[in-house]
Amino acid sequence: MTIAKATGNSHLSTPRFQPRLLIHGGAGTLFKGRLSPEREVLARTGLQQALEQAKSALEHSALEAVSIAVSVLEDCPAFNAGRGAVYTHEGTQEMDAAIMLGSTQAAGAIAGVKGIKNPIQAARQVLEHSPHVFLVGSGAETFARERGCVFAEPAYFHSDYRWQQLLSIRNSQSTALDHNLGTVGAVALDAHGVLAAATSTGGMTNKRYGRVGDSPLIGCGTYASPWGAISATGHGEYFIRSAFAATIANRLRYSKTPLHIICEEALEDIAQLGGGGGVIALDAQGNFAMPFNTGRMYRGTVTLSSSPEIDIYA
Ligand code: ASP
Numbered sequence: 092m093t094i095a096k097a098t099g100n101s102h103l104s105t106p107r108f109q110p111r112l113l114i115h116g117g118a119g120t121l122f123k124g125r126l127s128p129e130r131e132v133l134a135r136t137g138l139q140q141a142l143e144q145a146k147s148a149l150e151h152s153a154l155e156a157v158s159i160a161v162s163v164l165e166d167c168p169a170f171n172a173g174r175g176a177v178y179t180h181e182g183t184q185e186m187d188a189a190i191m192l193g194s195t196q197a198a199g200a201i202a203g204v205k206g207i208k209n210p211i212q213a214a215r216q217v218l219e220h221s222p223h224v225f226l227v228g229s230g231a232e233t234f235a236r237e238r239g240c241v242f243a244e245p246a247y248f249h250s251d252y253r254w255q256q257l258l259s260i261r262n263s264q265s266t267a268l269d270h271n272l273g274t275v276g277a278v279a280l281d282a283h284g285v286l287a288a289a290t291s292t293g294g295m296t297n298k299r300y301g302r303v304g305d306s307p308l309i310g311c312g313t314y315a316s317p318w319g320a321i322s323a324t325g326h327g328e329y330f331i332r333s334a335f336a337a338t339i340a341n342r343l344r345y346s347k348t349p350l351h352i353i354c355e356e357a358l359e360d361i362a363q364l365g366g367g368g369g370v371i372a373l374d375a376q377g378n379f380a381m382p383f384n385t386g387r388m389y390r391g392t393v394t395l396s397s398s399p400e401i402d403i404y405a
Pocket of ligand 1: 117118274293294295303323325326327328
């Protein structure tokens with residue numbers, strides 16, 4: 092499988108690292124054509140707003156930058172997270188999210204939750220206000236309510252677009268990644284040199300039996316350490332089986348291999364297992380990579396001193 096590469100090595104051109112934010116809006120594997128113009132405009136607008144609104148937080152907090160960016164993307168119906176979450180086999184929307192701070196490796200995650208307007212905010216509450224790391228289902232919803240997270244009615248999350256996607260595959264035995272991409276994620280390096288990562292998703296259309304993907308699993312779809320911050324997207328089962336995000340962070344710590352090579356090799360491992368997807372990653376020097384082995388991945392980046400850059404296709 093060919094891997095589209097997007098890399099940067101800011102430490103080679105500047106003596107000091109650049110505070111930076113990277114975001115993705117998913118790398119769905121099924122749909123090979125181009126997006127409709129309307130869907131593309133909706134997605135590009137969401138990416139632009141996420142980068143613009145989160146950019147200034149790079150001054151003081153990577154954790155704040157990734158939570159703002161992911162919250163904006165969750166509010167945009169173009170993406171499979173929060174408001175635009177895909178439907179389960181039963182016609183419900185069950186969301187997963189995780190957030191992690193690199194400097195302390197503090198983490199918070201939730202899975203299988205319904206009705207939480209911004210699942211990433213609930214995950215952040217777990218990180219900051221719970222002795223636990225990972226809460227699921229009704230327990231996670233109760234905790235989120237106690238912590239003051241905003242809930243919304245099913246109508247807020249509903250879209251005919253997602254419903255039609257469910258109907259088109261419900262009678263098959265398969266699950267499907269959103270035909271038009273969708274899981275969202277962010278990684279950031281702030282002005283203090285602290286890294287953070289966050290990922291949020293509705294998972295896979297037609298998922299069953301409380302299925303949870305890689306996104307909320309610390310070390311699989313989301314990970315941050317003092318050496319790297321990683322958010323993945325793609326067919327979650329494969330990312331879980333390869334312990335994807337922690338493998339990248341640990342290779343950054345223990346080897347001298349450049350970040351973009353590590354990410355490309357990690358995606359090769361996914362392809363060897365039979366899966367597809369993409370990743371955004373930053374290291375402590377501000378080097379970054381955004382490779383994917385699907386036809387496209389919504390993605391963007393911004394630094395404190397630059398304007399947002401957005402891309403979709405390889
Ligand atoms: N990784 C997500 C999951 O398997 C889906 C995606 O990234 O599109 O739940």
